[in-house]
Amino acid sequence: TTASSFAQSDRAAIDVVQIDLAERSYPILIGQGESLWQEAHAHWPKGTSAVIVTNDTVAPLYAKALRQRLEGHYPKVIEVVLPDGEQYKNWETLNQIFDVLLGQAADRKAVLFALGGGVIGDMTGFAAACYMRGVPFVQVPTTLLAQVDSSVGGKTAINHPLGKNMIGAFYQPKLVVCDLDTLKTLPAAELSAGLGEVIKYGPIYDMAFFEWLEANVQALVAQDVEALRYAVRRSCEIKAAVVSADETESGLREILNFGHTFGHAIEAGKGYGAWLHGHAVAAGMVLASHLSTKLGYQQDAQFHARLVALLEQAGLPVQAPVLDATNNAQRYLDLMRVDKKSQGGAIRFVVLKPAGKAVTEKVDDAIVANLLNELITA
Ligand code: NAD
Ligand code: MG
Numbered sequence: 420t421t422a423s424s425f426a427q428s429d430r431a432a433i434d435v436v437q438i439d440l441a442e443r444s445y446p447i448l449i450g451q452g453e454s455l456w457q458e459a460h461a462h463w464p465k466g467t468s469a470v471i472v473t474n475d476t477v478a479p480l481y482a483k484a485l486r487q488r489l490e491g492h493y494p495k496v497i498e499v500v501l502p503d504g505e506q507y508k509n510w511e512t513l514n515q516i517f518d519v520l521l522g523q524a525a526d527r528k529a530v531l532f533a534l535g536g537g538v539i540g541d542m543t544g545f546a547a548a549c550y551m552r553g554v555p556f557v558q559v560p561t562t563l564l565a566q567v568d569s570s571v572g573g574k575t576a577i578n579h580p581l582g583k584n585m586i587g588a589f590y591q592p593k594l595v596v597c598d599l600d601t602l603k604t605l606p607a608a609e610l611s612a613g614l615g616e617v618i619k620y621g622p623i624y625d626m627a628f629f630e631w632l633e634a635n636v637q638a639l640v641a642q643d644v645e646a647l648r649y650a651v652r653r654s655c656e657i658k659a660a661v662v663s664a665d666e667t668e669s670g671l672r673e674i675l676n677f678g679h680t681f682g683h684a685i686e687a688g689k690g691y692g693a694w695l696h697g698h699a700v701a702a703g704m705v706l707a708s709h710l711s712t713k714l715g716y717q718q719d720a721q722f723h724a725r726l727v728a729l730l731e732q733a734g735l736p737v738q739a740p741v742l743d744a745t746n747n748a749q750r751y752l753d754l755m756r757v758d759k760k761s762q763g764g765a766i767r768f769v770v771l772k773p774a775g776k777a778v779t780e781k782v783d784d785a786i787v788a789n790l791l792n793e794l795i796t797a
Pocket of ligand 1: 474476477480503504505508535536537538539541561562564565568569570571572573574575584601602603604605606609612696
């Protein structure tokens with residue numbers, strides 16, 4: 420295993436981030452080209468069949484190459500191509516995976532490969548958790564968001580008509596393979612959405628990374644592979660550190676939701692799909708940073724301005740939208756209260772105490788309403 424540091428001269432090398440969860444530990448491999456896939460090959464779980472689960476956007480781009488890489492290793496390679504879209508992250512589509520698995524007589528020695536963004540990763544992981552009470556799975560994330568966030572940490576789920584990600588399981592993959600070359604075909608809006616989650620890791624955990632992002636945001640937007648490689652690696656390292664300390668979200672892991680409480684209200688209030696998740700999180704982080712200041716925890720006005728500037732350079736929205744023309748603050752509060760992270764009355768927020776370190780805290784509605792009234796104007 421060759422772990423390397425961010426170095427222009429070392430293009431063939433790959434980066435490895437280890438997720439430490441005792442017997443559920445696994446590596447994340449980050450790189451491109453043959454060196455990446457050779458290393459991946461050495462880590463494939465043993466099995467009698469490989470089942471590639473992907474969608475009709477990603478399949479034409481990358482399924483053939485993955486199939487060829489798996490064919491030498493597994494006696495049988497099966498493909499399941501699902502329709503593309505968050506609206507298909509449901510029971511019906513999940514069942515299509517089981518239909519193929521059972522139809523092809525896949526047994527407990529089947530290994531599932533999630534090839535796609537977070538929707539495919541979440542659904543495939545949940546299918547792997549359920550099929551025959553659990554079969555191994557590998558994440559091959561092809562969006563920036565999936566490489567830095569959803570493929571790491573073992574949260575799997577489908578949506579229910581009454582709530583996003585409400586049916587799921589904690590189930591860790593055996594391996595994550597981040598092929599940076601796949602990001603080249605990603606639409607610009609999806610790239611910026613991923614950058615929203617990347618930027619999140621700075622204020623909650625690592626201001627040195629935040630400074631690196633400030634210096635390299637142009638390269639990231641221009642899809643410079645070495646810049647992306649470091650951003651993916653550092654994001655995975657931070658997520659790994661947080662998840663290793665709190666696998667099932669009983670405490671620390673909540674800090675990964677910085678900007679998300681406001682962001683979820685924006686996504687729900689505008690109607691799912693109108694705002695990409697990473698975009699809603701960006702506008703949400705601006706509000707959460709303000710809230711931190713308001714609570715007296717984060718008094719560096721410079722930091723707030725830097726956060727806004729960085730998000731803007733990453734092509735992200737920084738202004739939260741009006742969700743209700745007559746009673747906007749109340750609408751936000753109502754939407755945030757149904758978010759599954761709120762416990763009892765007061766809503767919990769992730770706040771900076773100060774920038775570089777996040778904590779969660781219940782905040783009185785009145786304080787939040789004042790903030791929303793100040794900052795969101797038509
Ligand atoms: P996505 O999976 O919908 O992918 C975005 C779009 O990009 C899709 O149309 C997809 O087909 C397309 N695509 C994927 N790879 C591509 C490529 N290389 N080139 C061109 N197009 C490509 O969205 P996402 O942002 O990757 O993930 C969002 C999902 O992840 C949500 O369902 C969310 O709930 C989930 N999520 C889960 C976790 C977790 O911890 N499990 C964390 C964050 C988000
Ligand atoms: Mg998120």
